[in-house]
Amino acid sequence: MSDSTKNLKRSSAEREGVQVHKRVKTDGDAKMDTKPNPYLAHYNDNEVVASPLDEFERHKTTALQAAKAESEDNNPWTGKPHSQQYFGILKTRRDLPVHKQRQEFLDMYHKTQILVFVGETGSGKTTQIPQYVLYDELPHETGKLIACTQPRRVAAMSVAQRVANELDVDLGEEVGYSIRFENRTGPKTLLKYMTDGQLLREAMHDHDMSRYGCIILDEAHERTLATDILMALLKQIAERRKDLKIIVMSATLDAQKFQTYFFNAPLLAVPGRTYPVEIFYTSEPERDYVEAAVRTVLQIHASEPEGDILLFLTGEEEIEDACRRIGLEVDEMIRESDAGPMAVYPLYGTLPPHQQQRIFDKAPAAVRKGGRPGRKCIVSTNIAETSLTIDGIVYVVDPGFSKQKIYNPRTRVESLLVSPISKASAQQRAGRAGRTRPGKCFRLYTENAFKKELIEQTYPEILRSNLANTVLELKKLGVQDLVHFDLMDPPAPETMMRALEELNYLACLDDDGELTTLGGLASEFPLDPALAVMLISSPEFYCSNEILSITSLLSVPQIWVRPNNARKRADEMKQMFAHPDGDHLTLLNAYHAYKAAEQAGDDVKKWCHEHFLSFRHLSSADNVRAQLKRIMETHDIELVSTPFQDKDYYTNIRRALLAGFFMQVAMRESSTSKVYKTVKDDQLVMIHPGTVVSTPYDWVVYNEFVLTTKQYVRTVTNIRAEWLLEIAPTYYDVDTFEKGEIKSALTRITEKIRRRQAMKGGR
């Protein structure tokens, strides 16, 4: 610290007579020491050290001031000397496009409460803007943190690590991150990266987001459900809390929409740093896009200079098939025309992490000295469009399709459908070719189709989802009037109605649409409302331990592994865990066996492999279970079990399933049929062939409805219709049913119960 900057001016807090430590606790309850004890002075690590930040006046700082402070020998945030690498990183930071506009950014930030910031890839916005805010917001004086949200966990973690390095602090100290299962922040934290969902969860218990002085929403153009809700909430909070600053960061040129939405907020745009990408279209539409894609990849390999290829397809099977075909054709090209070697890698979300890592391998070398150079070809889902960046891609092949979630409010079914992508998506894909040098993008559709047929932006998720969970969250967030809640793209009224109806049947909302005690409790769990209600009700059925396990297993991807080359053995192994009454109980059996193996000290990974179970998903279910258990304990929800020897052990569990899933029940059409009809929606469905249920039961409860080649219900368990009338009497009021087999069946059962009770009473 140079003497010239020492004590030049005291911070505003000090001028007002408050003793401020250089590092103030930011959790709001930091206690100020009253009088320092002179006898303990040598213990006092809070000794006031002058810092260039002392001269800073909040919301009046300049880029020059910050640049000076950043160039000091000592770190202004910690007082410790800067490391050697710090100055190296500082130099690269100052080369970023956004650096030139630091003063312009500050000028705008000072004048406005809400700011829209548009920065293309490579501008440095995600790492730099929060730091610019840090040097102006001075959270160490105000005790109010800066938050920066990300749609994905990996991004929150890796960006936080990067920024901690840039600021020369330890991750988890001044800079931290918070995601589900992991909170790496501490009392010193000033800047916090987090997932958008995590900030939303926090807001449930702090409606004003009062811990924060500035909230930065990053990647807002992705329009995740959580981002959309946060935007609408922040609009409201901004009116109540004039001291809160908001920055909405987006990558698209669609900034106008964000500006208009946020009371005509000012806009700052920063150019990115990418290389030009030449776009090619087909002259005629392609009939078979997979075939066309394979052909295009081979043509690139045969005639284009060195550089890796990225091909976008829609799903696992399509990708594996294309990889096989490309591999075979390339082998032939090598034999017949001395082509270079090519490594072909599939890439999709459900691929195990170590296989995903392979995409970062170097392209293969030429087969022999002087031979044609090799390249790699990655065949990927949309995961490579936003979540994963692969350097070295020069050629992109874009057939123009992706799988998208769609929601039908009438049947309450969400499903995946292969659909044309949007213009924004196509641009994003093309951009992947120009990250390291100029590239080429081959679109397998006509230029006319691009201009006239593709929509501008992919529909935001909020328009494509079942909103039961969202509506429950909003109620818990204190949003009274859902109809006038100012979302950027309001969902269809029918979707809202369906969600309210579902929550009312689950007794989470009363008839006036107000949150009930059960609803309030359900919103505490990171689960869909039906699962949360089932879990909360389970002590009444003496099986909350078991329902807790089942809930966790239903919240992770399928634990059953069924490799193509060992289907039969995998199915036989699954039969070992099979329970005659259905798949939920079979899941529980498999989980109990897994825990037993773990307790016996077996190599669990090996045990899972031998039993065709996914170790990854079972251990993540265990993780979820621990989290849910903690929430149950905080709310005094009892953990109980029926003794295993009791004949009602499994019956109690089957009945408890209905406490949450009474709306997901199907009845067999006739005693000879394999077709079932869902209750109230009258959808004809088959039981998914992956089931262990062999005897066709008359009534089943199902966990999910899947729409593929046929309509299936998956993960089903046998139930008795009497239970429905007993556990969900309102929903199963026979008078509310349309005429048909289900109504007649329920009427017969009601009468049977009545006769039985009359006989008991007559005795």
Next chain:
DNA sequence: ATGCACGGT
């Protein structure tokens, strides 16, 4: 007689 794109609490 078997299709989960990608995310998140």
